[in-house]
Amino acid sequence: MTMFTTPSRALASAPTERSQASRSTRLASSIVVIIGVMVFFGALGYLLPAIGAPIGPQGIPDHISTDPKNLPYYALRSVLRMFIALFISLVFSYIYGLAAARSKRARTVLIPLLDILQSVPILGFLSATISIWLVLFPGSIMGVEAASIFAIFTSQAWNMTFSFYGSLINEPAELDEAARSLRLTRWQRFWKLDVPFSTIPMLWNCMMSVGGGWFFLTASEMISVNNTTMALPGIGSYVEEAAAEQNLGKVGLAIVTMVIVVILIDFLLWKPLTAWAEKFRITQSESTDPKRSAVLTILRLSGINDFLAKIGRPVAAFFDSITRPLGRTGSRWAVQSKGRNIGDVTYALLLAALSVWGVWKLYDLVVPTLGLAEVSEVFGLGFITLLRVILLIAVSSIIWVPIGAMIGMNPKLSRILQPIVQIFASFPANFIFPFVTMWFLAWRIDINWGSILLMALGTQWYILFNVIAGASAIPDDLREMSRSLRQPAWQRWKTLILPGVFNSWCTGGITAAGGAWNASIVSEVVSYGKDTLTAHGLGSYIAEATTIGDTPRIIAGVAVMSIFVVAINKVFWYPIQALAQKRYSLT
Incomplete structure (x- = not known):
């Protein structure tokens, strides 16, 4: 066992x-x-x-100082927001993932809802909630801080929740049986089985979530909705202001500061946690080369x-x-019914009625204002962005699956490359967007193609990190058996490595695709000084609608993005994830 x-x-x-x-x-x-x-x-x-400082007499500021001496303070403010949001995301992931995994009825709602939530762009959340936060904290900068933290949370929580849910539904049958035989309470099972089994993939997804938070830091600290800009002291807003001033020297100083912050976080937090988490690996023997x-x-x-x-x-x-x-674990009310009863039928009818009502309200809000012609155009823009997402996932998988598997399975290589990978993944790629924009302008690169590169800079790491986590979780005894049988490299990849990381790749692919749709908001519209490049796609449509506060167009863009994400997950990702759980689970 x-x-x-x-x-x-x-x-x-x-x-x-x-x-x-x-x-x-x-x-x-x-x-x-x-x-x-x-x-x-x-x-x-x-x-x-x-x-919690009160708002000054001039109201909420719309710009911040770009004096380099403020960079350390701005960096601390950004780090504090990041980790408050990360803690909230962790709690949310545990509660939401547990509910989805343990209740069949809840799962039918929570998992599709999670698909929708990860597809809603950060600007959509900001435009819908900023007024709520300002009302909750009147006269205080706390309202804008809460909106910023909530925005960062929406860029972190979904992939962590998918990771925890995936770990729960893939728990080994023998460990589940042991928990039931020992009659553990649900609280005991959560801490003795659910959390330990999910720790390694959850930790890697926490790292990736912080990287995703950094990617959207500028949009979270320089909030522009309804023709109003609200700026918070932070390294993201500093970069935005320096780029608007076309001061590449100050942008460079912010990048150096960010690199120092990422290295310190890796040394003080991620490296100790990855070494500590080794005790949660499923194995018959201890590693000969521990982290x-x-x-x-x-x-x-x-x-x-x-x-x-x-x-x-x-x-x-x-x-x-x-x-x-x-x-206790395995008590009567936790057992799922195999057949349909009157409760299941009532529940299904209620969901159907709510879905029909929701579709009608959406139609009533959007179509009379925009017309069917523009709604059709929005779907066309969605197909264009979809092609970019497909190309990004395919190329990222071809590049990062082999590299991630090698890093995860080779402790010596992991010690060298893991910190480098964490630094690259945690570094906010949009900090270098001003330089990339200059490159696009100088070389006359079409932003319609260049936006794919910009999207990849922030989302390819979901695949890499999940593959590393999957490869590092492959039991040592299976690795030893492969070496003892002297399998050729191609056979080892075919029979051990690729099956071992396939389920993790599925999780990484789902979150990378959702992240790519989100990243299209900031990748299809880039600017440097007075030069702005706009790609043809759904991301630029939503970004422009959010900037001018056009609510019907924001709703239309977000709804179409959600439809695409949910449909692709249902048609493509979930079937191959079910295949991974059925045929390629190593536990």
């Missing part, structure tokens, strides 16, 4: 390292951790008052594990006691 590396064995390195280290080393590690905690809370205390992190080693030597355990045990016991009324 396959199983996780047991927690006692996985964590054994921590007390071993601590017991073998000298007293002075343990003391130095404790001091470093204490200083790090103080710096963290000090920075938080420095930033929080500015977030290491200096930060994780310092944390273990400091003894903070013991401190957190003392705090965590009573908290865990409290939640365990209050969640027992929810029942």
